[in-house]
Amino acid sequence: MKKKKQKGQLIVLSGPSGVGKSTVIAELLGERRDMYFSVSFTTRTPRVGEADGVNYNFVSRETFEGMIAREELLEYAEYMHNYYGTSLKVIQDKLAAGIDVLLDIEVQGAATVRAKCPEAVLIFIIPPSFEELSRRLHGRATDPEDVISGRLQRAREEYRNIPSYDYLVVNDKVSQAAAEIIAILTAEDCRVRNRMHLVDDV
Amino acid sequence: MKKKKQKGQLIVLSGPSGVGKSTVIAELLGERRDMYFSVSFTTRTPRVGEADGVNYNFVSRETFEGMIAREELLEYAEYMHNYYGTSLKVIQDKLAAGIDVLLDIEVQGAATVRAKCPEAVLIFIIPPSFEELSRRLHGRATDPEDVISGRLQRAREEYRNIPSYDYLVVNDKVSQAAAEIIAILTAEDCRVRNRMHLVDDV
Numbered sequence: 121m122k123k124k125k126q127k128g129q130l131i132v133l134s135g136p137s138g139v140g141k142s143t144v145i146a147e148l149l150g151e152r153r154d155m156y157f158s159v160s161f162t163t164r165t166p167r168v169g170e171a172d173g174v175n176y177n178f179v180s181r182e183t184f185e186g187m188i189a190r191e192e193l194l195e196y197a198e199y200m201h202n203y204y205g206t207s208l209k210v211i212q213d214k215l216a217a218g219i220d221v222l223l224d225i226e227v228q229g230a231a232t233v234r235a236k237c238p239e240a241v242l243i244f245i246i247p248p249s250f251e252e253l254s255r256r257l258h259g260r261a262t263d264p265e266d267v268i269s270g271r272l273q274r275a276r277e278e279y280r281n282i283p284s285y286d287y288l289v290v291n292d293k294v295s296q297a298a299a300e301i302i303a304i305l306t307a308e309d310c311r312v313r314n315r316m317h318l319v320d321d322v
Numbered sequence: 323m324k325k326k327k328q329k330g331q332l333i334v335l336s337g338p339s340g341v342g343k344s345t346v347i348a349e350l351l352g353e354r355r356d357m358y359f360s361v362s363f364t365t366r367t368p369r370v371g372e373a374d375g376v377n378y379n380f381v382s383r384e385t386f387e388g389m390i391a392r393e394e395l396l397e398y399a400e401y402m403h404n405y406y407g408t409s410l411k412v413i414q415d416k417l418a419a420g421i422d423v424l425l426d427i428e429v430q431g432a433a434t435v436r437a438k439c440p441e442a443v444l445i446f447i448i449p450p451s452f453e454e455l456s457r458r459l460h461g462r463a464t465d466p467e468d469v470i471s472g473r474l475q476r477a478r479e480e481y482r483n484i485p486s487y488d489y490l491v492v493n494d495k496v497s498q499a500a501a502e503i504i505a506i507l508t509a510e511d512c513r514v515r516n517r518m519h520l521v522d523d524v
Contacts, residue, residue, distance in 0.1 A: 244514070250522040276524045287509065288517040300512055307489065307509030310502055312446070315490040320452040322478045 126317055128156075128215040129308055130237050132223045132230045133301075135245030136275035138257040140291050141224060142175070144245060147298035148222070152305070155220045158211055161187065164202035167262060195225065195232035200270065204229065220305065227281040234284070241308050243301060244285040248292045250275075328519055330358075330417040331510055332439050334425045334432045335503075337447030338477035340459040342493045343426060344377070346447060349500035350424070354507070357422045360413055363389065366404035369464060378406075397427065397434035402472065406431065422507065429483040436486070443510050445503060446487040450494045452477075 135141045149157055162176045163184050172178045184203045187193055196205030206223055214221045223233065233240050247253040253275060257268045282288060287304050291297040308314065337343045351359055364378045365386050374380045381389075386405045389395055398407030408425055416423045425435065435442050449455040455477060459470045484490060489506050493499040510516065 243512075246521060250524050279521060279524050282514060282521055283518070285514050287512040288514045288520065289512055290517075290520055300508060303505040303508035304512055306502060306505035310445075310489040310491055310506055312484060312487050312490045315492075316485070318490065318492055319448060319481060319484055322452050322481050 125218045125309065126314070128217065128219040128221055129305065129314075130211070130215060130221050130223070130233070130240040131305065132225060132233050132240055132242045133245065134225060134227055134230050134242070134278070134281075134285070135291070136247075136253060136278050137271045138253050138260065138275075139245050139247050140256070140294065140297075141245055143294050144289075144291055144297045144301070145222065145224060147294050148301055151298060151302055152220070155222055155305075156214045157222045157224075158206055160204050160206055160224065161193075161196075162202060162204045164200075164204075194236065195229040197226060197228035197232075199226055199228070200274075206233075227278050231281070231284065239313075241287070241304065242285040243287045243289055243304060244282050245289050245291050245297065246279075246282075248290055327420045327511065328516070330419065330421040330423055331507065331516075332413065332417060332423050332425070332435070332442040333507065334427060334435050334442055334444045335447065336427060336429055336432050336444070336480070336483075336487070337493070338449075338455060338480050339473045340455050340462065340477075341447050341449050342458070342496065342499075343447055345496050346491075346493055346499045346503070347424070347426060349496050350503055353500060353504055354422070357424055357507075358416045359424045359426075360408055362406050362408055362426065363395075363398075364404060364406045366402075366406075396438065397431040399428060399430035399434075401428055401430075402476075408435075429480050433483070433486065441515075443489070443506065444487040445489045445491055445506060446484050447491050447493050447499065448481075448484075450492055 133141060133145065145157065149155060159173060160176050161179050161184060163179060163181045166178055184205065187205065188196060192208055193205040194208040194211055196203055206225060211221050230242055234242060247256065254272060257271055289297050289300050335343060335347065347359065351357060361375060362378050363381055363386060365381060365383045368380055386407065389407065390398060394410055395407040396410040396413055398405055408427060413423050432444055436444060449458065456474060459473055491499050491502045
């Protein structure tokens with residue numbers, strides 16, 4: 121019996137704040153229970169309902185800067201005066217074991233991952249329209265107006281990075297967006313370079 | 323409302339004789355009724371159960387050579403002393419109308435399509451093993467032994483072209499192979515270059 125997978129895929133998911141990424145990821149992980157979701161480290165304060173070790177590993181600025189110094193991060197970025205970063209070792213171990221790893225990171229971090237792991241699959245999620253994004257951010261109502269306009273401005277900048285991603289998914293319906301991402305992962309598994317070990321030497 | 327698709331995808335399916343491509347295609351077309359299957363032209367004799375205009379457009383050598391002379395073919399190739407080719411105009415019209423077009427062609431033709439349409443999606447189908455291919459060809463029992471060994475030799479040569487394809491699908495279970503191809507097509511629709519028209523200019 122031929123081994124189905126030689127190595128896990130590294131999948132990067134980015135998208136503007138308010139696009140509904142967490143909901144899409146929850147749906148995705150429900151369907152693909154074999155996949156490992158890498159919980160990022162951050163120095164920002166938890167939002168209402170966020171749990172340490174689930175949404176993020178919440179750490180102090182000192183701890184985070186120690187990780188940077190010891191080169192324990194695959195990527196990190198500063199965004200709205202807070203650090204966000206991804207642990208390197210956990211990811212390497214999972215990929216080597218043939219497990220797909222999902223990263224939820226912003227555009228700066230995604231560019232670093234692309235540079236370090238050219239075979240990573242980069243997916244950008246957008247809302248059906250930019251007006252809809254503004255509606256969603258206002259509807260969430262956890263942030264004051266100046267924070268929301270900061271996020272919208274940031275979203276505009278992120279949009280400029282879309283051409284450096286591989287795939288674009290529109291989060292109109294969550295189930296549809298998750299299904300498209302699952303299709304993307306299946307397709308990437310089918311790439312010739314990921315399947316040459318299944319070809320008999322004739 | 324944003325237009326979902328600007329242009330159809332050109333999908334090329336290749337695989338050795340005996341791999342079960344026709345069955346996979348039938349399953350695929352059943353699931354994706356919006357897709358257009360391009361019926362190739364050929365000068366070979368119909369097999370038992372094959373119908374003109376369904377499996378192939380069966381034409382004489384003279385007719386085929388006229389099409390070559392008038393440059394009416396996207397690609398054509400000679401295989402086992404018979405011509406096989408694809409009509410250009412029909413395909414161009416479908417793609418322009420946003421309809422995906424599926425071509426069932428061998429490796430030579432696929433290489434021509436790749437050269438003329440770099441964005442075509444090339445999928446190669448293999449059996450679970452080469453021994454299984456031999457079993458299937460013998461099981462079909464429509465061909466004498468020397469034809470079968472000719473097909474196996476040809477299959478060996480085709481295998482060498484796998485690295486120039488985008489995707490590799492193993493036809494172990496037909497439904498699984500068809501599902502993988504459908505996932506590939508969904509993923510290709512999600513490619514950033516095929517979706518930039520969905521991104522608001524912010």
